[in-house]
Amino acid sequence: MSVLLLVILHMLASLEQFTPSSGRGTGESGVQKLIMAVTGDETAATGDMPAYQIRTPTTTLPQGVVMAASPGTLHSSQQLAEEATRKRELRLLKNREAARECRRKKKEYVKCLENRVAVLENQNKTLIEELKALKDLYCHKAE
Numbered sequence: 001m002s003v004l005l006l007v008i009l010h011m012l013a014s015l016e017q018f019t020p021s022s023g024r025g026t027g028e029s030g031v032q033k034l035i036m037a038v039t040g041d042e043t044a045a046t047g048d049m050p051a052y053q054i055r056t057p058t059t060t061l062p063q064g065v066v067m068a069a070s071p072g073t074l075h076s077s078q079q080l081a082e083e084a085t086r087k088r089e090l091r092l093l094k095n096r097e098a099a100r101e102c103r104r105k106k107k108e109y110v111k112c113l114e115n116r117v118a119v120l121e122n123q124n125k126t127l128i129e130e131l132k133a134l135k136d137l138y139c140h141k142a143e
Contacts, residue, residue, distance in 0.1 A: 075083075
């Protein structure tokens, strides 16, 4: 039997102290019946149904102490909503910063391309003038 199941059975037994017994007249409580059904400890067989040993659940906790879930699992819907809102705002902030950086890099890239265009246009103009000068020189020599 798994440890988790045993812990749950012990918790149920602890809680049953504060509720009336469901097995009136038989001397068995609902939790004791559940323990008998789950553990399957047979003591005698009567008819088709095997009899089960009734165990009184033992716990190391003092009486009246109820086990609580871990603090990490006790989130209210308000806390979950606040956490979701905080995560969303953080994601949006990071996205804004990434978009700003992307636009800055694009502007820088476009400036770089514009500078390159200007340099190449100047080079082209210079080469065209040089070609014209060489043509004029060649034409004058041919005459």
